[in-house]
Amino acid sequence: xxxxxxxxxxxxxxxxxxxxxxxxxxxxxxxxxxxxxxxxxxxxxxxxxxxxxxxxxxxxxxxxxxxxxxxxxxxxxxxxxxxxxxxxxxxxxxxxxxxxxxxxxxxxxxxxxxxxxxxxxxxxxxxxxxxxxxxxxxxxxxxxxxxxxxxxxxxxxxxxxxxxxxxxxxxxxxxxxxxxxxxxxxxxxxxxxxxxxxxxxxxxxxxxxxxxxxxxxxxxxxxxxxxxxxxxxxxxxxxxxxxxxxxxxxxxxxxxxxxxxxxxxxxxxxxxxxxxxxxxxxxxxxxxxxxxxxxxxxxxxxxxxxxxxxxxxxxxxxxxxxxxxxxxxxxxxxxxxxxxxxxxxxxxxxxxxxxxxxxxxxxxxxxxxxxxxxxxxxxxxxxxxxxxxxxxxxxxxxxxxxxxxxxxxxxxxxxxxxxxxxxxxxxxxxxxxxxxxxxxxxxxxxxxxxxxxxxxxxxxxxxxxxxxxxxxxxxxxxxxxxxxxxx
Numbered sequence: 001x002x003x004x005x006x007x008x009x010x011x012x013x014x015x016x017x018x019x020x021x022x023x024x025x026x027x028x029x030x031x032x033x034x035x036x037x038x039x040x041x042x043x044x045x046x047x048x049x050x051x052x053x054x055x056x057x058x059x060x061x062x063x064x065x066x067x068x069x070x071x072x073x074x075x076x077x078x079x080x081x082x083x084x085x086x087x088x089x090x091x092x093x094x095x096x097x098x099x100x101x102x103x104x105x106x107x108x109x110x111x112x113x114x115x116x117x118x119x120x121x122x123x124x125x126x127x128x129x130x131x132x133x134x135x136x137x138x139x140x141x142x143x144x145x146x147x148x149x150x151x152x153x154x155x156x157x158x159x160x161x162x163x164x165x166x167x168x169x170x171x172x173x174x175x176x177x178x179x180x181x182x183x184x185x186x187x188x189x190x191x192x193x194x195x196x197x198x199x200x201x202x203x204x205x206x207x208x209x210x211x212x213x214x215x216x217x218x219x220x221x222x223x224x225x226x227x228x229x230x231x232x233x234x235x236x237x238x239x240x241x242x243x244x245x246x247x248x249x250x251x252x253x254x255x256x257x258x259x260x261x262x263x264x265x266x267x268x269x270x271x272x273x274x275x276x277x278x279x280x281x282x283x284x285x286x287x288x289x290x291x292x293x294x295x296x297x298x299x300x301x302x303x304x305x306x307x308x309x310x311x312x313x314x315x316x317x318x319x320x321x322x323x324x325x326x327x328x329x330x331x332x333x334x335x336x337x338x339x340x341x342x343x344x345x346x347x348x349x350x351x352x353x354x355x356x357x358x359x360x361x362x363x364x365x366x367x368x369x370x371x372x373x374x375x376x377x378x379x380x381x382x383x384x385x386x387x388x389x390x391x392x393x394x395x396x397x398x399x400x401x402x403x404x405x406x407x408x409x410x411x412x413x414x415x416x417x418x419x420x421x422x423x424x425x426x427x428x429x430x431x432x433x434x435x436x437x438x439x440x441x442x443x444x445x446x447x448x449x450x451x452x453x454x455x456x457x458x459x460x461x462x463x464x465x466x467x468x469x470x471x472x473x474x475x476x477x478x479x480x481x482x483x484x485x486x487x
Contacts, residue, residue: 002073004028005439006063006229007432010056010079010162011237012100012259013037017059018429019067020436022445025454027429031062038097043104043341049085049094052162053169060170061224069226076233076439077163077219078240078431081183084137085165086148086208089156092169095147098162099137102259102299102341106136107350117201124188124195126271126280128348132299134161135185135202142203157208163234164210171220171231176210178290179239182282187212189271189282192290214285215239216442233438235284237431238262242293243284244434245399245425246455248448253387253395255380255414256430257404260344261301263383265294267391276386277346286441286448294390296345296383300338300354301376302404307340308372314365322409325370330473333358335480336371338379346386347485355484358476376404377414378477384418397421397460401430408461415461416470426458 005020007027012035019029033055038046064072082101087094099105113121113129121129131137138159142148151157158168161184164176181187181194186204188195192212199206213219215235221228235243238256242264245254250268255261266283271292274280283293305321308314315321335357337343342350356368380398388394400422404410415422427433437454440446464470 003071004067005073005436006060006075007436007439008056008060008075008077009237009432009435010052010077010166012080015052015055015059016432017063018432018436019063022073022440026427027432029063029066031059033059037100041105043107045100045103046097047083047100049087049098049165052098053166056166057170064224064226064229069224069229072229073445074233074439074443075222075229075231076435077166077231078235078237078435079162079166079180081161081180081236081238082132082134083162084134084141084159085162086138086141086145086157086159087165087168088151089158095151096141096145099140101132103137104131104341104350106131106140109136109139121185121198124190124198125182125185126189127185128277128279129185130348131350132344133183133185135198135204138204139202152205152208155207158210159204159208160210163236167219167231167234170222173220174210175213175219177213177215177217177234178282178285179215179236180234181212183236189280189292214287215438216286218442230443232442233435233440235434235438238264238295239282239284239293240434240438241401241430242266242434243437243451244430244432245401246452247399248451251391251393251395254399254401254430257301257376257400257402259301259303261298261376261379263296263380263387265387265391267292267294272390274390276389277348278383278386278390279345284438294387296386298338298379298383299342299344300340301379302402303340304338304372304376305404308369314369318403321369321373322407324366325373325409328364328366328370331371331374332363332367333360334363334367334371335477336368336375337480337484338372338375339484343481343485345383347481349485352484355480357480357483373407373410374413374473375477377410377417378474380414381417381474395420397423399423399425401425401428411461415463416467417474419463419467421463422461423457424459424461426456
């Protein structure tokens, strides 16, 4: 009797493998390794693709050795999206550092894309033209790394997002899923295939890209000391969290507070065209049925708290941010704009930079810390307003997950700013949970109807009856954003 599914969560700053107990529908063990980021130039963000693979293999093997390969039914995978790796098809060796989704090196190229092509890209992919997405990153490596052209001419080059690289290294198969493909700016979300016109524009040959499959497909088999284990169930981390949060009905939404902030809103079979600067994307797919979503993202959220800790030394642990925030009644007029790597939705301005405004001689570190936390909630408010405008649906509740969702001050302030309940699950690892559940569906271990029942609420934060103060503070934040956009 198979007892477990392993959820492999290859995030931006760490890689985790988690043993999911099939009968109990809960995680029994976590193995984790941190992943380094490097910043070779201003606005550039890279990672060592070898490190990503070896640490993924290490945590995976750790879980297999504890559970016993004979007790593992399958492996599900969730991953940081948009980050690209190019590698040698014969050896599996990367030819350059992975370019991380946060990297802005291709901003100038993206700004040069003409209006007509921008419109085509938006219509076909649901994405604005931005350095955030994968296409310009792949183009940059093809144009700037000599080994890329050499391997391309020899028919030995592969290009893909982190999921396809890990699947290739673990199983030998070159595949990706609809959700990750939908983040490349090369994939037509209506035809569910790579788009020839876009491939031609970005100079990306189709033959270097992976085959694309539904999220619940069996992608290959991983060889272990105890036998082969199917790798089945793959989604980009935010889509996996949407699924893990049981946002299965049109109008369901979730916020993930990770390195960035990501709000996804289920639009069902409707591929909603945004009028407010959001992203239209594949939410998840089960077989031939595709569920679409609207997405809004802020590039910096949890990274701002890390900056308070590691950059400024104002706090020694992330948990300390909550203690400082509640020690003052407000920010003392201080406003923070979290734009270390530009502003994402709905502004899409790569040149904007972070800003602290309203500092006086009376400003303390508690005011600054509170301003940073409040800015995260204000980012989510901007995005939810856009979601409701685009979809025509009024949100009654938002589900939350990610590291900062453990911060009670932030979650209560988030509810007050949004004016709707914020629902925190008892299982905070929604991304890994989504990967495990997709794997279970792929292997026929349980059906879609069981997903909703697997989610339990740990706490629901209800908004304050009088929100006039929060509305005033939000208006001040928007003024600060406007100044950041003008700088």
